[in-house]
Amino acid sequence: MKSAKSAPSSAGKQSNAKPEMHPRNPHNLGYDFAALADNYAPLKDHLAPNPLGKLTIDFSQPTAVKALNAGLLKHYYQVQHWDIPEGFLCPAVPGRADYIHYIADLLALDNNGNIPEGKQIRGLDIGTGANLIYPIVASQSYGWSMLGSEINRASYSSANLIADANPNLRQLVKVRHQKKAKAIFSGIIKEDEAFDFSLCNPPFHVSADAALAGSQKKNKNLARHSHKRRGKDSTAKNQSSLNFGGQHNELWCEGGEFEFVRSMIKESVEFKKQVTWFTTLLSKKENVAPLLLLAKKLGASECKTINMAQGAKASRFIAWRF
Numbered sequence: 001m002k003s004a005k006s007a008p009s010s011a012g013k014q015s016n017a018k019p020e021m022h023p024r025n026p027h028n029l030g031y032d033f034a035a036l037a038d039n040y041a042p043l044k045d046h047l048a049p050n051p052l053g054k055l056t057i058d059f060s061q062p063t064a065v066k067a068l069n070a071g072l073l074k075h076y077y078q079v080q081h082w083d084i085p086e087g088f089l090c091p092a093v094p095g096r097a098d099y100i101h102y103i104a105d106l107l108a109l110d111n112n113g114n115i116p117e118g119k120q121i122r123g124l125d126i127g128t129g130a131n132l133i134y135p136i137v138a139s140q141s142y143g144w145s146m147l148g149s150e151i152n153r154a155s156y157s158s159a160n161l162i163a164d165a166n167p168n169l170r171q172l173v174k175v176r177h178q179k180k181a182k183a184i185f186s187g188i189i190k191e192d193e194a195f196d197f198s199l200c201n202p203p204f205h206v207s208a209d210a211a212l213a214g215s216q217k218k219n220k221n222l223a224r225h226s227h228k229r230r231g232k233d234s235t236a237k238n239q240s241s242l243n244f245g246g247q248h249n250e251l252w253c254e255g256g257e258f259e260f261v262r263s264m265i266k267e268s269v270e271f272k273k274q275v276t277w278f279t280t281l282l283s284k285k286e287n288v289a290p291l292l293l294l295a296k297k298l299g300a301s302e303c304k305t306i307n308m309a310q311g312a313k314a315s316r317f318i319a320w321r322f
């Protein structure tokens with residue numbers, strides 16, 4: 001494995017993460033809106049000073065969040081053309097980047113503490129979404145080859161369009177359509193393929209109703225914060241708009257994230273010779289112990305929980321290998 005960077009001493013740390021982003025995360029210092037807009041002009045239309053006179057955007061407005069993302073992806077990841085269809089999940093880039101940097105630390109454990117870089121490192125993103133966010137960050141941060149899988153036709157087409165529109169992505173990123181409703185790895189990983197890791201941001205709600213309620217709660221909070229930040233009236237229109245998008249079938253599946261990851265762990269046994277580290281985000285802390293227990297029962301030789309934090313928000317992913 002080629003390596004240029006060393007993992008920080010916190011590499012592979014399994015608990016008590018500090019409330020800050022990964023040290024290599026370029027979004028650690030917050031958004032420099034002026035610099036982003038200089039590099040991506042459409043963002044200018046969405047900038048306004050907050051009550052303290054600092055430039056910001058209205059985070060409750062989907063078009064503003066989308067413009068911020070396009071600006072971030074251009075500035076930090078050399079993505080010249082990025083767009084998603086209306087209503088699809090618009091990712092918060094800093095948190096997604098954290099997952100990738102912690103995976104790099106995980107891989108460094110088997111590489112004398114050095115972060116492996118280059119296209120010989122292969123990653124698989126289960127459910128890459130219409131936005132292709134993880135393959136973008138992984139390929140442009142570390143030069144890794146990434147395969148994204150996606151079950152939703154429209155998301156699959158959108159992810160492919162993004163890769164096609166950017167030669168730096170197309171060189172390293174492939175997307176495959178998952179045709180089987182219940183499959184995770186099967187139909188995606190070919191017999192002669194091997195991956196250093198898989199990652200996943202699973203659909204986490206148990207039903208369409210729960211997904212809708214979750215989105216509405218999130219948007220209400222954002223509209224309230226945005227109102228405070230910008231000293232503007234928060235309107236009913238703001239509160240009902242889906243700022244971070246997320247078609248319901250992107251955000252929910254039968255049984256929620258627990259069932260999704262349970263299937264993933266069970267299916268991972270069949271692919272244990274082809275994937276070194278299996279990983280997935282878990283939004284609910286209480287799902288960690290039973291799912292890792294299942295992995296152990298099915299023969300995993302090593303299991304980890306990697307805690308992350310973006311400001312006040314704690315998150316985590318689990319990792320297992322055979």
Ligand SMILES: C[S@@+](CC[C@H](N)C(=O)[O-])C[C@H]1O[C@@H](n2cnc3c(N)ncnc32)[C@H](O)[C@@H]1O
Pocket residue numbers: 089090091096126127128129130131132133134149150151152155178181182183184201202203204249250251
């Ligand atoms: C929460 S979204 C994550 C999207 C994107 N990775 C992100 O982080 O913004 C989950 C995605 O998984 C997709 N999905 C659900 N089941 C799947 C499966 N069995 N195989 C591949 N993708 C699947 C959904 O269509 C959706 O795009």
